Amino acid sequence: MAEITAVAGRAWVYSHNIGRNGAAGMGFSQPVSIAAAKDGVLYVTNRATEQNPGGIRVTKFTVDQEYIGEFGRQGLAYGDNEPSTFTWISGVALDSAGDVYVADEWQCRVAIFDADGNPKGGFGVKGEGEGELSGPAGMAFDADDNLWIVNSFNSRIQKFTKDGQYISGFGSKGDAEGQFEMPDGIDIDGSGDLFIADWGNNRVQKFTPGGTHLRTFAHQVNGQDALNHPTDVCVDGDGDIYVADWMNDRVVIYDPEGLPITYLEGDAVEVSKWGQMGLDANPDMVKARRRVPDMVEQQRKFVKPAAITFDRENRRLLVCDTARNRVQVYEKDDEYMDPQINL
Amino acid sequence: MSNKEDLALMAHLMRRAGFGATWEELEALVDKGYDAVVDELVDPPADRHGGKAELLIRYYPGCLLPGGNPVMGQANWLYNMVSTDKPLEEKMALFWHHVFATGNSKLDNCDQMLTQIQMFRELGMGNYQELILELSKNPAMIYWLDNNENHRDAVNENWGRELLELFTMGVSNYTEVDVREASRAFTGWTITPKLPRQPYGRYPWRFEYREADHDFGEKTFLGQTGNFNGEDIIDIVVKEPATARFICRHLYNFFVADEPQVPAWTIEPARDEEALDNMCNVFEESNYEIREVLRFMLKSDFFKEARFQKIKSPAEVVASTMKMVGSYQFPDPGLARICREPGYMGQDILDPPSVEGWHTGSEWINSGSLLARINFVADSVNKTDLPGMQNIISRMKGEGITTPDELLEGCLDSMGFLALSDETREQLSTHANEGGNLDWSDEAAAAERIAEMMALVGATTEYQFA
Numbered sequence: 001m002a003e004i005t006a007v008a009g010r011a012w013v014y015s016h017n018i019g020r021n022g023a024a025g026m027g028f029s030q031p032v033s034i035a036a037a038k039d040g041v042l043y044v045t046n047r048a049t050e051q052n053p054g055g056i057r058v059t060k061f062t063v064d065q066e067y068i069g070e071f072g073r074q075g076l077a078y079g080d081n082e083p084s085t086f087t088w089i090s091g092v093a094l095d096s097a098g099d100v101y102v103a104d105e106w107q108c109r110v111a112i113f114d115a116d117g118n119p120k121g122g123f124g125v126k127g128e129g130e131g132e133l134s135g136p137a138g139m140a141f142d143a144d145d146n147l148w149i150v151n152s153f154n155s156r157i158q159k160f161t162k163d164g165q166y167i168s169g170f171g172s173k174g175d176a177e178g179q180f181e182m183p184d185g186i187d188i189d190g191s192g193d194l195f196i197a198d199w200g201n202n203r204v205q206k207f208t209p210g211g212t213h214l215r216t217f218a219h220q221v222n223g224q225d226a227l228n229h230p231t232d233v234c235v236d237g238d239g240d241i242y243v244a245d246w247m248n249d250r251v252v253i254y255d256p257e258g259l260p261i262t263y264l265e266g267d268a269v270e271v272s273k274w275g276q277m278g279l280d281a282n283p284d285m286v287k288a289r290r291r292v293p294d295m296v297e298q299q300r301k302f303v304k305p306a307a308i309t310f311d312r313e314n315r316r317l318l319v320c321d322t323a324r325n326r327v328q329v330y331e332k333d334d335e336y337m338d339p340q341i342n343l
Numbered sequence: 344m345s346n347k348e349d350l351a352l353m354a355h356l357m358r359r360a361g362f363g364a365t366w367e368e369l370e371a372l373v374d375k376g377y378d379a380v381v382d383e384l385v386d387p388p389a390d391r392h393g394g395k396a397e398l399l400i401r402y403y404p405g406c407l408l409p410g411g412n413p414v415m416g417q418a419n420w421l422y423n424m425v426s427t428d429k430p431l432e433e434k435m436a437l438f439w440h441h442v443f444a445t446g447n448s449k450l451d452n453c454d455q456m457l458t459q460i461q462m463f464r465e466l467g468m469g470n471y472q473e474l475i476l477e478l479s480k481n482p483a484m485i486y487w488l489d490n491n492e493n494h495r496d497a498v499n500e501n502w503g504r505e506l507l508e509l510f511t512m513g514v515s516n517y518t519e520v521d522v523r524e525a526s527r528a529f530t531g532w533t534i535t536p537k538l539p540r541q542p543y544g545r546y547p548w549r550f551e552y553r554e555a556d557h558d559f560g561e562k563t564f565l566g567q568t569g570n571f572n573g574e575d576i577i578d579i580v581v582k583e584p585a586t587a588r589f590i591c592r593h594l595y596n597f598f599v600a601d602e603p604q605v606p607a608w609t610i611e612p613a614r615d616e617e618a619l620d621n622m623c624n625v626f627e628e629s630n631y632e633i634r635e636v637l638r639f640m641l642k643s644d645f646f647k648e649a650r651f652q653k654i655k656s657p658a659e660v661v662a663s664t665m666k667m668v669g670s671y672q673f674p675d676p677g678l679a680r681i682c683r684e685p686g687y688m689g690q691d692i693l694d695p696p697s698v699e700g701w702h703t704g705s706e707w708i709n710s711g712s713l714l715a716r717i718n719f720v721a722d723s724v725n726k727t728d729l730p731g732m733q734n735i736i737s738r739m740k741g742e743g744i745t746t747p748d749e750l751l752e753g754c755l756d757s758m759g760f761l762a763l764s765d766e767t768r769e770q771l772s773t774h775a776n777e778g779g780n781l782d783w784s785d786e787a788a789a790a791e792r793i794a795e796m797m798a799l800v801g802a803t804t805e806y807q808f809a
Contacts (some may be wrong), residue, residue, distance in 0.1 A: 020541070020542035020543065021540070021541070021542060021543055021544045029405075030404040030405050032404065047404050047405070048405065049403070049405030049406075049409075049412065049414075049415050049679065050403075050405075050414075050415075050418075050676065050677070050678065050679035050680070051405070051412055051414040051415050051679045052405075052412070087676055088402065088676070105402070106675075106676055182401075184401075199401070229397050229401070231401070246401075247397060268543075271542060272542065274542070275541070275542030275543065276542075278541045278542045279541060279542060282541055284539075285539045285540075285541045285542075288536070288537075288538075288539035289538060289539060291536035292535075292536050292537060292538050293535070293536070295538060298538055298546050299538060299543065299546075303407075303408070304400065304404065304407060306404065322404055323404065323407050323408050323544070324543045324544060325543060325544060326543060
């Protein structure tokens with residue numbers, strides 16, 4: 001059991017987890033993307049299931065486990081075509097004004113909401129050409145408030161103005177350097193360079209904003225260390241890179257040179273605030289938990305963590321623990337020192 | 344160009360040992376040769392990885408741990424059936440699901456059902472003794488048949504009874520005392536207390552052997568006496584000739600030709616006693632290797648000659664039709680609807696009606712289920728923009744199919760080289776002739792004629808047979 005994951009010069013200290021299994025309100029339904037506002041407000045997109053489409057939504061809450069609200073809803077079953085309705089809700093990103101941009105991988109468009117969840121329209125034309133959307137997955141705003149969108153189906157990375165005007169793009173389908181196989185998450189570092197989770201090629205690639213390939217993150221020291229369908233990537237202010245190593249149920253941390261330095265496997269040793277509220281109303285669940293000999297060891301682990309973001313302002317790593325319907329929160333400590341061993 | 348008879352035989356093999364194959368796939372398989380294809384089916388090459396699980400879970404994350412939601416569990420399995428590159432492995436999972444029928448109606452936990460199905464994929468073509476041992480430790484089965492309630496001082500006979508009655512020897516081959524003694528041997532085989540569904544969803548169930556709850560007393564089972572544990576019971580029971588016959592008859596019923604329902608097996612002779620004897624010999628001589636029985640069976644003349652001798656199960660109707668028309672090659676939206684189709688036809692996969700599983704053969708058919716089957720095929724073939732339908736239409740155009748009888752023949756071949764009775768053929772031919780020749784200058788209209796004819800073929804009695 002970790003809780004503190006330390007390497008030379010820094011540590012990731014597990015803080016707490018947020019969420020519970022829930023198709024509405026204080027809970028998540030297969031959260032697949034997360035974005036952090038500066039004031040500790042978080043937005044999560046819930047993919048949910050076709051069988052329970054009411055769970056498709058954006059949840060707004062704080063890192064302190066305060067539930068604020070939810071917006072957006074499932075669209076296909078209602079037969080409407082409003083941008084605020086979703087079939088396959090995917091990436092979420094915030095512009096400098098705090099507006100919330102939400103992608104739909106199936107409908108191939110981006111919905112825009114204000115910070116309170118009021119619809120402000122959207123954009124997106126389905127297609128394979130320049131400026132068209134084909135399975136939009138991960139999204140990230142750059143320092144100029146332009147929106148980068150990962151097209152997962154045709155393996156293109158495209159830049160748009162925040163009102164949806166196409167600016168530029170690069171990428172094609174394949175496994176050569178600079179190509180992609182159903183890419184997913186994206187993040188942008190302080191220099192404006194792009195990091196793309198190249199899902200089908202089991203790697204992460206780094207590019208200049210102009211699309212020049214800089215580096216590939218996919219260490220293959222041995223089979224166990226290889227990435228397995230990474231879904232998301234983020235970069236902190238120090239240049240450390242975090243990869244949601246989805247099928248391996250872990251987060252891999254790389255240093256700025258691209259060398260793997262450690263892993264996180266999940267540390268949810270406690271029950272979240274929302275989770276505890278559910279348990280308080282169900283004493284049988286509490287009893288059932290007490291019978292489990294290795295309860296904490298089972299409970300803490302990530303299961304298919306699909307999304308990850310780093311709140312640079314507050315130096316927090318936020319991991320969407322997708323199959324466990326929660327967010328695990330870590331704080332990065334650059335001054336961490338191990339206590340003396342003979343305490 | 345492959346010989347039509349070779350294609351028809353390969354279509355037969357792939358219907359039974361998988362969920363069908365497209366014309367293009369059949370041509371490639373015929374080029375490999377029949378015996379080589381059987382060998383690949385029973386021993387899939389290492390570079391094949393089965394269903395596209397990563398793709399499914401990326402776009403349908405709710406299919407990973409569906410919990411009590413049977414629909415997303417069914418969506419998971421159906422997508423595996425149509426996307427797998429190890430079709431016999433998947434078909435064997437369905438076979439064992441028939442035999443070792445475990446149901447979500449009691450479990451309320453599709454995660455564990457899918458774990459059991461995965462176990463069938465991994466062990467289903469392997470050694471039967473190992474499979475039965477793993478089944479005895481499978482948490483879904485333990486809960487399904489109450490072995491978690493089978494204690495040293497309070498024996499529960501449910502698992503012990505079904506092990507003998509439904510999973511190994513079949514009725515009339517053991518006594519009530521044997522049931523009791525087998526059950527005593529499995530005391531203490533249970534499930535570790537598990538994390539409940541709140542607040543983070545369900546966690547895996549795990550097998551636990553509790554020595555303190557095991558009855559270490561002497562037992563007498565099938566004439567042998569000893570301090571038996573569960574492994575010893577399995578070791579004894581798999582060597583019984585009745586077990587070989589019971590399992591091989593199940594295989595024959597599932598893969599070769601419809602047998603009477605299982606409860607009648609003690610009074611009804613096998614459809615082909617010689618074939619069954621030969622399968623039993625292979626089973627015993629190979630030390631209970633299911634793979635070797637399958638290899639022998641699929642290469643045998645009795646299998647090759649059994650075309651259209653069994654009625655398709657609903658899962659076969661749905662998965663093979665999806666493969667034919669090319670739907671859900673990618674996990675598009677709608678899986679949660681289409682995965683319910685087998686249930687509408689009488690086969691809720693992951694939720695059999697009882698531990699006895701489904702009654703098969705003609706019992707698949709009633710007025711409601713037949714309509715559901717016909718409508719599903721008609722709806723599917725009418726989607727002429729699907730890639731499989733596009734391939735069928737293009738090939739028929741490329742072959743210059745024009746006359747009404749060529750149209751009928753082309754549709755029959757596209758649907759698995761179906762053989763019709765003279766009466767059915769005449770009726771379909773009459774209808775085809777009423778529409779005149781295919782006019783390829785209006786490709787949409789030609790496609791509509793093809794889809795209409797395929798829907799009519801799908802409504803025939805003959806199409807209900809595999």
